[in-house]
Amino acid sequence: MLVFASEVREWGGVMTKDSEAWYEKTLFLKIFLRVVAFVGLLSGMVFLGRSLEQVPWNHGAFVASFIGCGALFIVASVAYERKLSSDALKKNVTEYSAQIAWEAKKREELAEIFRGQFAVTAEKLHFAVHEIRNEFAKLLNLAEAPPGHRRLLPVHAGTKVVNLLADFLTHCVGQPVSVCIKVLDKLPDNRMELVAPSFDELKTMNVVTVCRSSNTQKERFEEKLHPIVDNTAFNDIIYRGEPFFAQSDLEEEWKQKRYSNTTPNWMDYYKSAIVVPIRLSIGTTNDRVAVYDLLAFLCADAKDPNAFERLRIRAYADFLMAVGDALYHYFDFFIWFQSPRPEIETQEVSQLTD
Amino acid sequence: MPKKNYAAVMAEINKKIERTGRKEADKAIYRVRAVFSDTSFLNEASKSEAQKAK
Numbered sequence: 001m002l003v004f005a006s007e008v009r010e011w012g013g014v015m016t017k018d019s020e021a022w023y024e025k026t027l028f029l030k031i032f033l034r035v036v037a038f039v040g041l042l043s044g045m046v047f048l049g050r051s052l053e054q055v056p057w058n059h060g061a062f063v064a065s066f067i068g069c070g071a072l073f074i075v076a077s078v079a080y081e082r083k084l085s086s087d088a089l090k091k092n093v094t095e096y097s098a099q100i101a102w103e104a105k106k107r108e109e110l111a112e113i114f115r116g117q118f119a120v121t122a123e124k125l126h127f128a129v130h131e132i133r134n135e136f137a138k139l140l141n142l143a144e145a146p147p148g149h150r151r152l153l154p155v156h157a158g159t160k161v162v163n164l165l166a167d168f169l170t171h172c173v174g175q176p177v178s179v180c181i182k183v184l185d186k187l188p189d190n191r192m193e194l195v196a197p198s199f200d201e202l203k204t205m206n207v208v209t210v211c212r213s214s215n216t217q218k219e220r221f222e223e224k225l226h227p228i229v230d231n232t233a234f235n236d237i238i239y240r241g242e243p244f245f246a247q248s249d250l251e252e253e254w255k256q257k258r259y260s261n262t263t264p265n266w267m268d269y270y271k272s273a274i275v276v277p278i279r280l281s282i283g284t285t286n287d288r289v290a291v292y293d294l295l296a297f298l299c300a301d302a303k304d305p306n307a308f309e310r311l312r313i314r315a316y317a318d319f320l321m322a323v324g325d326a327l328y329h330y331f332d333f334f335i336w337f338q339s340p341r342p343e344i345e346t347q348e349v350s351q352l353t354d
Numbered sequence: 355m356p357k358k359n360y361a362a363v364m365a366e367i368n369k370k371i372e373r374t375g376r377k378e379a380d381k382a383i384y385r386v387r388a389v390f391s392d393t394s395f396l397n398e399a400s401k402s403e404a405q406k407a408k
Contacts, residue, residue, distance in 0.1 A: 152399060159403060183390065183393070184387070184389070186393070194385070194386050194387075195363060195384075195386075196367045196370045196385070197386060208396055209396065210396060211399075211400075211403065212400070214403070214406055218404050221400045221403060222397070222401075223397045238384055242382075243382070282360040282364070283363075284364075286371075289381070290382045291363075291385065292383070292384050293387065294384045295389055334389060335389060338391065
């Protein structure tokens with residue numbers, strides 16, 4: 001009976017293992033029932049051993065009451081166990097349902113946040129690509145514009161794009177993020193193109209800023225040439241072949257002698273930075289190394305270390321690379337427009353200003 | 355639309371790598387191009403942009 005009662009209780013207890021109070025009740029009940037059973041068994045043995053012949057087995061009322069008491073005890077025990085199991089099950093189901101509801105609510109809240117963030121991201125990406133497309137159209141219409149005006153087109157287009165990116169990244173990071181576009185200055189021997197630059201050739205090459213976002217500190221607008229080999233961000237990409245440069249704590253990297261920068265007092269302006277190449281994959285070498293056509297760099301920086309959180313810095317770099325991919329074709333076409341093209345007929349020059 | 359002759363570029367890169375024996379760039383190799391033939395005007399452009407900056 002006790003075993004049966006205990007089993008019943010265990011069946012009910014399958015779903016209630018999370019309930020500490022239930023276990024305490026179980027322990028108390030098991031001990032209590034076993035003490036009662038032990039005392040009952042002992043008493044019965046003593047009674048049977050000492051005066052078995054005195055038991056009135058032939059007395060119907062005694063036998064009936066004996067069987068009735070036993071049956072009542074069994075039924076009461078089972079009923080009590082079932083009640084305990086049922087209560088525990090109900091409580092557990094209630095708790096479990098509440099937990100499921102809470103988790104569903106949290107999931108919905110997170111999904112809502114994601115949808116909100118995604119909406120902002122999608123909007124900014126749309127605007128950036130939209131601007132690039134519009135500027136591209138201007139470039140196509142102004143192919144024959146005077147060079148003095150024409151060369152400013154990438155500056156105007158780039159400024160619009162970096163302002164959008166700066167606005168978006170500032171929104172994401174929670175502090176001002178400056179964005180700029182840098183291009184290569186004159187290549188060795190005044191060439192416009194160079195393949196597989198060696199380290200010696202890189203030593204003679206510099207980058208210069210084409211445009212900056214308007215939230216950048218004024219003193220940073222005085223543009224100077226920056227040698228590639230002395231600036232880890234550009235050297236890592238061009239010479240070491242890294243797909244991008246992204247560091248959330250430049251000061252620490254600088255202390256560890258893993259980062260160099262030729263901008264005076266650069267730490268006054270930024271301590272987190274991301275630099276992505278504006279490039280196109282054009283094939284692989286005989287040794288199956290990827291070859292890219294590189295035109296410029298898209299750079300973002302923020303003043304505080306860890307402004308671009310270490311865990312999410314790749315996502316920021318991906319976003320910049322998405323816009324950089326669109327900018328590649330803009331700069332590619334600009335180079336083409338700058339080059340001599342006798343086959344193009346003279347076109348009417350339209351308005352130069354935006 | 356500009357025509358792309360990447361095969362010629364790749365041939366030139368392979369030839370240069372054979373000639374120079376460049377080992378360091380094992381992740382990616384670049385063909386770099388200058389967007390502007392002369393970048394001296396950028397500083398002037400930058401100054402005018404600085405006026406608009408905060």
